[in-house]
Amino acid sequence: MSVVVFIGRILFVALFLGSAFGHLTQTQAMTAYAEARGIPNARLAVQASGVVMGIGALMILFGVWADLGALLLVVFLVPTAFLMHAFWKESDPETRQFEMIQFNKDMALAGASLMLFGFFASVSTLGLTITGPLISLG
Template identity: 60%
Template structure:
């Protein structure tokens, strides 16, 4: 089972690792996108940099098994606001754009659900789970 969980952690984390790197290396372009999507005045560049750090920290935590439950929580903290602020499909007048934003919204929500399950899984398995550097930070048994 340990190897299956490890492979799952790799597959789950790779999306957030690549996204975090993009946030940090293409900050200007991503800040422009944030500014175009979020109607309220948010400091786009610091938000993109902060979310990039959040993504990298969460993904590396899950991947390496260092307080992986905390890493999964960081991913949830990124995904829920992103789904609500960046992909409000209900506001889109065009059917094609609305469909694309709906897919992105529910992808983020589904990934947040998976990350919440990871929090519970890591907390429940605790130190019994192999191929991790530390046990969980949280004890929610």
């Protein structure tokens, strides 16, 4: 079963690792989008969010305090959903639909990250990890 969990972790973090890479290599383009959304210090926010995503994803992938890594992803996803994808503010139907999809995706991933946090924090043996949980719920 530990191999299945490890494969699941790989599949889960692939999105975040790709996104973190984009934040750090395409900072200018992402900064323009963040500025259009009214994010203060947009360039720093883009870079910081890339670092948070990357660290959280790597922690989950390698099993280095994966519970904390899952919480880092929640810390990134929830504000991003509300600040970057506020679909309720959009008047254009296509833009509204796009932002609603992105908002729902971020919230679903935040929910999955919270479930992973609960799983990592309550299971004593995760198999194929470098450390055990940092936070214990059980």
